Amino acid sequence: MRYRLPVMLPLLVLAGWALLSVLAQHLPLQPDHIQLESILATPGEGALLGYDDLGRSIGDRMIVGARTSFLVSVWVVGLSLLAGTLLGTATAYHGGWWDRIAVLFVDVFLAFPGILLAIALAGLLGPGIGNVVIALTIVGWVGYARLSRAQVLSLKHREHVQAAEALGTSKWRIIRKHLLPLMLAPLIVEATFGIAAVVIAEAGLSFLGLGVQPPDASWGAMIRDGTRYMLVAPHMVVVPGVAIFAVVLSVNLLGDRLRDKLDIRMMSEEKSRL
Helix, strand or coil: CCCCCCCHHHHHHHHHHHHHHHHHHHCCCCCCCCCHHHCCCCCCCCCCCCECCCCCEHHHHHHHHHHHHHHHHHHHHHHHHHHHHHHHHHHHHHCHHHHHHHHHHHHHHHCCCHHHHHHHHHHHHCCCHHHHHHHHHHHHHHHHHHHHHHHHHHHCCCHHHHHHHHCCCCHHHHHHHHHHHHHHHHHHHHHHHHHHHHHHHHHHHHHCCCCCCCCCCCHHHHHHHHHHHCCCCCHHHHHHHHHHHHHHHHHHHHHHHHHHHHCHHHHHHHHHHC
């Protein structure tokens, strides 16, 4: 019997992450309020998650940082999915020189490690959340382009596509009606894992000073600020580190479960066993 990954806990973690991101602007938060008497105070009654080196509430900054990582993830994955799917689908369906040029273009991007290319682009564009989105999108579309191209190459020779071509259906309508619906499952799974990768990448860029700039809050920037006080105030690093770990692990668990649910071969095997 196949092991079933737990779903409820990851769903609760991601639902809380999304809810805090949406409500962050409407909550009475003071992420930049400095209290000198609370500098490096450990978690307690005054603040559930303690205070940082400037006497700011880590709890308030964690909520603002959740909003930052959520917005960056949604924008980067959405733009990368749109750009990569359109390019991979169009070039693979047309074939010929267009497909060869697109493959060469993708191979050029794959020749560079993704995070190093993102660091270089963020350094060239300058720090800021908008430039982080641009840099990670330029890096992230490649995976969706390769996946959509592979899907189209395996689907465009099927009988229903050839029948639509024989009836004179336009290429755009064939792509929209006959190809994209069959490609949605693997693209959704890829996008799910992409969210986890973007959360880590955004935190890494902010840790290096290339992402969100002070006084704005980001989980990666909070870890960077806390590394100098690891011995006296480890909660400055542990709290945002646990948040990143929980979100990424939850996304990966749900991605694995979603992949199992959408795997037609696995579903057919389970039905045959029944």
